[in-house]
Amino acid sequence: MDRSEVRAAFAALEAHRxxxxxxxxxxxxxxxxxxxxxxxxxxxxMLFDYSKHKATSATIQLLVALARAAKLxxxxxxxxxxxxxxxxxxxxxxxxxxxxxxxxxxxVDGRDVMPxxxxxxxxxxxxxxxxxxxxxxxxRGEVFTDVxxxxxxxxxxGPAMAARALSPYMSPKLRGHFVSNVDGADLGDTIRSLDPAxxxxxxxxxxxxxxxTMANAASARKFVADALGEAAVADHFAAVSTRxxxxxEFGIRPDRVFxxxxxxxxxxxxxxxxxxxxxxxxxPEPFEEFLRGGQDVDEHFVSAxxxxxxxxxxxxxxxxxxxxxxESVHLVIPxxxxxxxxxxxxxQLDMESNGKHVTRDGAPVxxxxxxxVFGEPGTNGQHAFFQLLHQGVNVAPIDFLxxxxxxxxxxxxxxxxxxxxxxxxxAMMRGRSRAEVQAILKAQGLxxxxxxxxxxxxxxxxxxxxxxxxxxxxxxxNLGRLVxxxxxxxxxxxxxxxxxxxDQWGVELGKELCNRLAPIVQDPARTTEGLDGSTAGLIAWRxxxxx
Numbered sequence: 244m245d246r247s248e249v250r251a252a253f254a255a256l257e258a259h260r261x262x263x264x265x266x267x268x269x270x271x272x273x274x275x276x277x278x279x280x281x282x283x284x285x286x287x288x289m290l291f292d293y294s295k296h297k298a299t300s301a302t303i304q305l306l307v308a309l310a311r312a313a314k315l316x317x318x319x320x321x322x323x324x325x326x327x328x329x330x331x332x333x334x335x336x337x338x339x340x341x342x343x344x345x346x347x348x349x350x351v352d353g354r355d356v357m358p359x360x361x362x363x364x365x366x367x368x369x370x371x372x373x374x375x376x377x378x379x380x381x382x383r384g385e386v387f388t389d390v391x392x393x394x395x396x397x398x399x400x401g402p403a404m405a406a407r408a409l410s411p412y413m414s415p416k417l418r419g420h421f422v423s424n425v426d427g428a429d430l431g432d433t434i435r436s437l438d439p440a441x442x443x444x445x446x447x448x449x450x451x452x453x454x455x456t457m458a459n460a461a462s463a464r465k466f467v468a469d470a471l472g473e474a475a476v477a478d479h480f481a482a483v484s485t486r487x488x489x490x491x492e493f494g495i496r497p498d499r500v501f502x503x504x505x506x507x508x509x510x511x512x513x514x515x516x517x518x519x520x521x522x523x524x525x526x527p528e529p530f531e532e533f534l535r536g537g538q539d540v541d542e543h544f545v546s547a548x549x550x551x552x553x554x555x556x557x558x559x560x561x562x563x564x565x566x567x568x569x570e571s572v573h574l575v576i577p578x579x580x581x582x583x584x585x586x587x588x589x590x591q592l593d594m595e596s597n598g599k600h601v602t603r604d605g606a607p608v609x610x611x612x613x614x615x616v617f618g619e620p621g622t623n624g625q626h627a628f629f630q631l632l633h634q635g636v637n638v639a640p641i642d643f644l645x646x647x648x649x650x651x652x653x654x655x656x657x658x659x660x661x662x663x664x665x666x667x668x669x670a671m672m673r674g675r676s677r678a679e680v681q682a683i684l685k686a687q688g689l690x691x692x693x694x695x696x697x698x699x700x701x702x703x704x705x706x707x708x709x710x711x712x713x714x715x716x717x718x719x720x721n722l723g724r725l726v727x728x729x730x731x732x733x734x735x736x737x738x739x740x741x742x743x744x745x746d747q748w749g750v751e752l753g754k755e756l757c758n759r760l761a762p763i764v765q766d767p768a769r770t771t772e773g774l775d776g777s778t779a780g781l782i783a784w785r786x787x788x789x790x
Contacts, residue, residue, distance in 0.1 A: 246609070246741065248312035249309065249312045249313050249739075249741075250609070251312070252305070252308050252309035252312040252313075253309065253566065253610070255305055255308070256302075256305050256306070256309060256563070256566075256567055257567060259301060259302060259305055260567045260568070263297065263299060263302070266297065267297075267705070267706050268295055268296065268297050268672050268705075268706055268708065269672055269673050269705065269706070271294075271297075271299065272294070278294050279292065279294045281294075281300070282294035282296075282298070284547075284551050284552075284553050284556065286539065286540070286543050286553055286724065287539060287724075288714055288715040288721075289553075289712065289713070289714040289721060289724055290711075290712070290713050290714070291553045291556065291557070291710065291711075291712055292710060292711040292712075292713070293556060293560055293710045295668060295671070295672045295708060295709045295710070295711070296560055296563075296640075296708045296709075296710065297706070297708055298560065298563065302563065303550055303556075303559075304550075306559040306560070306562070306563060307549045307550050307559070309559070309562070309739060310549055310555065310559060310735070310738070310739065311549075313738050313739050313741065314738070315549070315555070315735060315738045315739075316549075318738045319544070319545065319734075319738075322336060322337075322339075322734065323339060323349075323541075323545060324350070325337050325349060325350045325351045325352075325356075325506075328743075328745065329508070329743060329745035329746060330603050330743050331743055331746045331748070332505075332745070332746055334505055334506050334745070335351050335506040336506060336508060336511070336745045337349055337351060337356065337506045337507075338506075338507055338508065338511035338512070338514055338515075338730070339537075339538075339541045340356055340357060340360055341360060341507065341514035341515050341534070342514045342534040342535070342537035342538045342541070342723070342727070343357065343360070343538060343541075344531070344534060344535055344538055345538070351504075351506055356504070356506075359504075363501055363502060363503065363515070363516050366501060367501055367516050367518070367519050367522055367527075368522060368527035368530075370481070370499070370501075370519070370523075371519065371522040371523040371526070371527055371530075372526070372527055374387055374390070374417075374443060374523050375414055375416075375417065375523060375526060380478075381440050381441060381442075381443070381471075381475070381478055381479055382440070382471050382472070382474070382475035382478040382479065383440045383471065383475075385440050385441050386416075386441065387417065387441055387442065387443045388416065388417060388418065388438070388441040388442075389417070389418045389419075389420060389437050389438075389441060389442045389443070390417060390418070390419050390420070390442075390443045390444075390445060390520055390523050390524065391420040391421075391422060391433060391434070391437070391442060391443070391444045391445070391463065392419070392420070392421045392422070392445045392447060392519075392520035393422050393423075393430075393444060393445065393446045393447065393456055393459045393460050393463060394421075394423060394446070394447035394448065394453075394456055394483075394517070395423040395424075395453060395455045395456050396423075396509050396510065396591060397508070397509030397510040397511070397512045397513070397517065397591065398447035398448060398449075398453075398456070398483070398509065398512065398517050399421055399422075399423035399447070400423075400510075400584070400587060400588045400591050401510070401512065401513030401517065401518070401588060401726075402421065402447075402513055402517065402518055402519075402520050402521045403421035403423075403584055404582075404584035404585055404587070404588040405513060405518070405521050405533070405722060405726075406419045406421070406520070406521050406524050406525070407581055407582075407583065407584050408579075408581045408582050408584075408585065408717060408722050409521075409524075409525050409529065409533075409581075409717075409718075409719055409722060410581055411581075411650050411651035412524075412525040412526070412529045412718075412719065413524045413525055414524065414525075414526070417523065417524060419520060419523070419524045420433045420437075421520070422459050422463075423455065423456075423459075424455070425454065425455035425458050425459065427462070429459070430459050430462055430463065434463070434466055439466055439467050439470040439471055439479070440470070440471060442467075442479060443479055443480070443481065443523075444460070444463045444464075444467070444479060444480050444481070445480075445481050445482070445483065445519055445520045445523075446460045446463075446480060446481070446482045446483070446484070446493075446495070447482075447483040447484075447517050447519070447520075448460075448482075448483075448484055449483075449484060449485055449486075449503070449509070450484070450485070450486055450489075451482070451484045451486040451489035451490055451493070452486075452489070454754070454757070454758075460493070463480075464476055464480070464493070464494070467479045467480075473494075476493075476494040476495075477494055477495065477496050477499075480493070480494065480495045480499070481495065481499040481500070481501070481519065482495045482499065482500045482501070483500075483501050483502075483503070483515075483516045483517050483519055484500060484502065485502045485503065485504075485505075487500060501516035501519055502516065503515040503516050503517065508745050509747075510591050510592050510595055510596065511730065513726070514534060514537060518530065521533075525719065529719040530719065532718070532719040532720045532723070533719040533720065533722060533723040534723060535720055535723065536719065536720035536721060536722060536723020536724040536725075536726075536727065537723040537724070537726060537727040538723075538727075539720070539723070539724055539727075540553075540554065540723075540724050540727035540728050540731065541727060541731075544727075544731045553728055554727075554728050554729075554730075554731035554732045554734075554735060555731075555735050557642075557710070557728065557729075557732040557735070558731075558732040558733070558734075558735025558736045558739070559735065559739075560640070560708075560710065561573060561614070561640070561732065561736055562736055562739050562740075564640045564708060565611055565612075565614055566610050566611055568638070569611070570614070570637070570638055570639055570640060571611070571614055571615055572614055572615045572616075572617070572637070572639040573593075573614040573615070573616050573639065573640055573641075573642075574586075574616075574617060574618050574632070574639050574640070574641045574642065575589055575616065575617075575618040575641075575642045575644065576618050576619070576620075576621050576624055576641055576642065576643050576644070576667075577618070577620055577621065577644040577645075578620070578621035578622070578643065578644065578645040578646075578660050578661065578663065578664040579620065579621075579644065579645070579646060579660075579717055580620050581650075581717060582620065582644065582717065583619070583620050585618075585644070585725070586616065586617060586618030586619065588726075589616055589618075589729055590616045590617065592729060592730065592733060593613055593614070593616045593729070593733050594613055594615065594616055595747045595749075595750070596613065596733045596737065596744035596745070596747075597612050597613030597733055597736055597737055597740065597742060597744055598612065598613045598749060599612055599613070599740075599742040599743065599744075600612070601742070602740075602741040602742055603741055603742060603743050608740060608741070608742065610740060612736075612740045612742055613736070621643070621645075621660070621663060621664055621667065622660065622663050625663065625667060629667065632671065632707065633670065633671070633674075633703050633707075634702075634703060634704070638707055638708075639707075640707075640708045640709065640710075641668075641671065641707070641708070641709040641710070642709070642710050642711075642712065643664050643667070643668050643709055643710070643711040643712070644711075644712045644725070645660070645661055645664040645711065645712075645713050646713070646714055646715065646716045646717050646721075647661070647713060647714065647715050647716070648715055648716045649716065650716045650717050650718060664711070668709045668711055670703065670705075671705065671707035671708075671709050672705060672706065672707065672708075672709070673703075673705050674702075674703035674704050674705015674706060674707075675701070675702060675703045675705070676702065677698045677699065677702045680694075680697075680698040680701045680702050681694045681695060681698045684697060684698065684701075712725070712728075760774075760778070760782075763782060764782060764785070767786050767789075771783065
């Protein structure tokens, strides 16, 4: 692919960055009273405010020119057309079909996949409703009070995040649990207080061979079989998998197996049957609203002009900071305790997608690619790592997420929460100069000498960029919108960098080495010959400690 136009667009952006480097974000507001209106975009009750970025109208025009040079519109069309955009695995990435609630077809190899999608969606809804209503019960005829999802990666992070985010919508008669870590403490601590006769396990693994998931599933199976007998296993397990043979060997009935397709990537799979535990928790109707929120963003992404397109702007502003300002970290700070797992969910979505060092055709990338992503709920972060964000040497752009109204929470608390969010974004932008600090200190009664000595410690550089996503409340539809916005943002950035965001070969080497090391770790009689000195030494020390 000829990238000369992209290189020219990057060069134009670099020259522009040099031109506006001396401008402060706060000054841009002083020059333009309508800046907020012109640098924000609305989607239903959701507003994306990017006015606190060091960006002018010229910046946005140059970023849109970069997107066009990278053929974003053509690549977007290919994505939605079901073309094999996952070039290394020769697959489409058609997760948008999973949240399609219209009559529009989505085709793979010329075949509309929507009839199959609707069939699985209906089966998931029917099973979930039967569990919720008590029509499906355990082996002793008792209703289920606890549902344990066993998965890892996309089979855990998405449903676990969403279940916590939508906890006000959960059935009061059911408790949801999520187990992912192969560390036995994860499963052990979860099931310690559970009644096996009232517990349903959902094993989520496309191949039913994922090491961590199957180790936990085997232990959960033993938990049920030891308490209720081997025959009870079939009544206490469901599976989300495509391997009917392996599921049958495990002892799960075919009518409790829900499949999905190879064009559904793990980190995009929450919209599929992988969301079964979430559907059980919140019910089919709220889950459909979650799907509808994702569909809202899909429609916006394909129809809105690039300069008024929220995921496009999110992606391009990320490229602006990552490539023009060399900022390697991006923060997502939700001012909502129920979104505590949202940053972790985005870590997989973003870093597993765009953590790549070669282009789609295998050549070394010419620019930095995906950033490190992290975050925590807002007010907790303010009393932890925000110190570095305000006064540290490095700058990291921030996404603030906040609801205008609380969902099943105290409105007085929520007003304080919103005030904290807005205060932090303002403080990041404005900072506080040494002269301002000295004036404040003198007003507090300090001498000129004391004020001058203390002022450097209380000075904030400011000029730290941020975006804010504000919506009416955190409900299923707005959660769906948030997830889909970040999915498409990641795709936009992958197009600019010309990388494949839909594979994850970087996780394979560790898996292979683990499979080789596991027998050596488990059996002290096995030789460590051939291992590197550190690994061999650590295994020897473990054997010593385990005697």
